[in-house]
Amino acid sequence: MRLPASPIKMLKRSSDFFDRNAQWLFPLPAVLAIVVLILGPVLANFAISLHGWFIGRPPTYIGLQNFSDAFTDRRFWNGVLNTFYFTMVAVPTQLLLGLAVAVLFNREFPGKGFVRTIILLPMVATPVAIALIWALMFNPSLGVLNYFLESVGLPRSLWVADASLAIPALVMVDVWQWTPMVALILLAALQGIPGEFYEAARIDGATGWQAFRFITLPTIRSAIIVALILRSIDALKTFDIIYVITSGGPGIASETLNVFAFKAGFEFFRAGYAAALLIFLMFLVLGIAILLNLLRTGRR
Amino acid sequence: MRRVVSGFVLVAVVVATGLATAQEFDWQRFQGDDVRFLMNRHPFTDFLEPLVPEFEELTGIDVTLEIFPEDQFRQRRLLEVSSGAATLDGYMVMPGQVGAQYLGADWIRHVDDFVEDPSLTSPELDLEDFFDGALSTFQSNDGLFGLPLQIESSLLFYREDLFEEAGLEGPPETLEELRQYAEALHSDQVAGFAMRGRGAAATSQIVNLLYSFGGQWQNDDGSSALASEESQQSLSYYADLLRNYGPPGPANLHWNEVMSLYAQGQAAMVFDANVFRSIVEDPEQATDVVRENTRYAPLPEGPGGSLPAVLVWGLSVNQASDSPEAAWYFIQWALSKENQRQALLSGVPAARESSWQDEEFQATAPESWIQASRESFNRGQPDWNPPVVPVAEVRDAYGQAIVAALQGQDIERALDRAAQEIDRIVSRTQ
Numbered sequence: 001m002r003l004p005a006s007p008i009k010m011l012k013r014s015s016d017f018f019d020r021n022a023q024w025l026f027p028l029p030a031v032l033a034i035v036v037l038i039l040g041p042v043l044a045n046f047a048i049s050l051h052g053w054f055i056g057r058p059p060t061y062i063g064l065q066n067f068s069d070a071f072t073d074r075r076f077w078n079g080v081l082n083t084f085y086f087t088m089v090a091v092p093t094q095l096l097l098g099l100a101v102a103v104l105f106n107r108e109f110p111g112k113g114f115v116r117t118i119i120l121l122p123m124v125a126t127p128v129a130i131a132l133i134w135a136l137m138f139n140p141s142l143g144v145l146n147y148f149l150e151s152v153g154l155p156r157s158l159w160v161a162d163a164s165l166a167i168p169a170l171v172m173v174d175v176w177q178w179t180p181m182v183a184l185i186l187l188a189a190l191q192g193i194p195g196e197f198y199e200a201a202r203i204d205g206a207t208g209w210q211a212f213r214f215i216t217l218p219t220i221r222s223a224i225i226v227a228l229i230l231r232s233i234d235a236l237k238t239f240d241i242i243y244v245i246t247s248g249g250p251g252i253a254s255e256t257l258n259v260f261a262f263k264a265g266f267e268f269f270r271a272g273y274a275a276a277l278l279i280f281l282m283f284l285v286l287g288i289a290i291l292l293n294l295l296r297t298g299r300r
Numbered sequence: 301m302r303r304v305v306s307g308f309v310l311v312a313v314v315v316a317t318g319l320a321t322a323q324e325f326d327w328q329r330f331q332g333d334d335v336r337f338l339m340n341r342h343p344f345t346d347f348l349e350p351l352v353p354e355f356e357e358l359t360g361i362d363v364t365l366e367i368f369p370e371d372q373f374r375q376r377r378l379l380e381v382s383s384g385a386a387t388l389d390g391y392m393v394m395p396g397q398v399g400a401q402y403l404g405a406d407w408i409r410h411v412d413d414f415v416e417d418p419s420l421t422s423p424e425l426d427l428e429d430f431f432d433g434a435l436s437t438f439q440s441n442d443g444l445f446g447l448p449l450q451i452e453s454s455l456l457f458y459r460e461d462l463f464e465e466a467g468l469e470g471p472p473e474t475l476e477e478l479r480q481y482a483e484a485l486h487s488d489q490v491a492g493f494a495m496r497g498r499g500a501a502a503t504s505q506i507v508n509l510l511y512s513f514g515g516q517w518q519n520d521d522g523s524s525a526l527a528s529e530e531s532q533q534s535l536s537y538y539a540d541l542l543r544n545y546g547p548p549g550p551a552n553l554h555w556n557e558v559m560s561l562y563a564q565g566q567a568a569m570v571f572d573a574n575v576f577r578s579i580v581e582d583p584e585q586a587t588d589v590v591r592e593n594t595r596y597a598p599l600p601e602g603p604g605g606s607l608p609a610v611l612v613w614g615l616s617v618n619q620a621s622d623s624p625e626a627a628w629y630f631i632q633w634a635l636s637k638e639n640q641r642q643a644l645l646s647g648v649p650a651a652r653e654s655s656w657q658d659e660e661f662q663a664t665a666p667e668s669w670i671q672a673s674r675e676s677f678n679r680g681q682p683d684w685n686p687p688v689v690p691v692a693e694v695r696d697a698y699g700q701a702i703v704a705a706l707q708g709q710d711i712e713r714a715l716d717r718a719a720q721e722i723d724r725i726v727s728r729t730q
Contacts, residue, residue: 247498
């Protein structure tokens, strides 16, 4: 009884093949996934943006018309402004609060594990579910927030029904939800600071603030910037909470670029224009991410 | 072999005679087929869903109802029909909303060939029985493209107890009276009047005022007529009413906010779809005092009359469906006389005359609701939406003017801007 030689040989040959080419065979599935799921749609988006396309009608090629239309569209600029407004209020607030929470959790106190779990909860809940609950709480007549305000003797607020309060109220939701993530990133960095640094500082007579200012902050600087980058990218393209709570309203008072693009595409069926708007948004996010990343790597 | 064949013949003969004596129509013809319908989360869907097993037993057709809240439902439906999904066999549709778009893109199957074929359409269907106004919304130049499941119109919901307290008698009959009533009923705790104000969502309600002030969607040349004198009057009447006698933050009111306010006793009068009687009568959603004291009245008369718009929902067969006949079976069954009667008994304003004439129904529904609804159907205007292809974007542009008016901005300027914007939007799809 002898085993036939050829299958074994074939197995061996193919295993050689895998050994030799492992460096590109292993990443192949990931590369394929990126090409199919990311690169493909992005390229398709560029192609669509060059067309006038009302969904349901055949698309016609119109060159850069969609882009020049956007520049004269009041609503486009409203969206850009609101996008920045939302991000520039939400992200710094989250960073400050997140830092405070991280510093707090870097110390020992009874019940710490329990409190930490509670604080992380908003982050793990589904954004749409959160948004629906907040929408109920914001209701000026039936919502629980106005009930709280009244029970401590404050006047009722219109919350998201007031054009000037809509974005601040949405920022509140975003801060509530994402501060825990910032805290988590910063806490990890804080725990990496050797205790000796603080001991040395104490011996040199540094105050608590000085230790924070000259030891803590510089050491976790790059973690802060990482949190800043991640949160800025997310905040610039926030969609779910805005769409569910206000749909960009009242009127267009809280309509960000992303929400406007969604409406243009899926409600108004202007696929070409929506694609162009999203290209603006993509470069906006990309530009800011690159800028912040320079901040991280530039001065070291 | 011969025995088997003769056995089949025997069975066939027995079945055939059985059918001939009972009913000519073969409900089992598409036994084993699957149909999938996309449905809006809507009182009709809530009514129909538990009955589906009856249909499955009657026909042997397996039915899946995919149900989503309205916004997601519409996006999902658009995605599926535009991708030509053959597994989607039918859907709920409102021709006044997407008719122009869906027919233009050939996403809806016309059903005249089914209706004419007695082996596909049950003799019990009786198309004549549907309200003319309801059926005609499902008729294009190419024929019938679905069946209406309900006809809706907006009504005034009002609290008789609060009226009595304020010394008011009967429902307001003119829009001017409505304003006076709202003023008399308004207080810090209870809004005198509430109605949708959330931009595009409010247009389907404010159109009732537009018509009743003598306004129209379009001029004869097809351009937007929203900058007209009548349109300005209707919008300023509306803004005055909501700003002075409405709940806080009217620009945020969608139908569910309006109805919750009313159901919780925080508004004395509201104007919205008559189908929301089901909310007002639901002990889980409405307080006892609201349930017991609610009365209904048709839209009060304006300078141009009382001209409410009617909304018609229905079921259509998807053009790309791989089993359109089975889908048509489902539609016939879902909208049969008996099911429409039951739907009406559960509070869905069915689209069949016979349902409304049913004695059991007349005994269960509030008289004022029946009366007000039928009056509205008789006076109904078909275009509750602008009759254009880009409906949503035009509604949004009008919605911007509505929000501006509610924020106290200049109404004439807001409407001028909306009309120009609408003409630009419409010209893009021509």
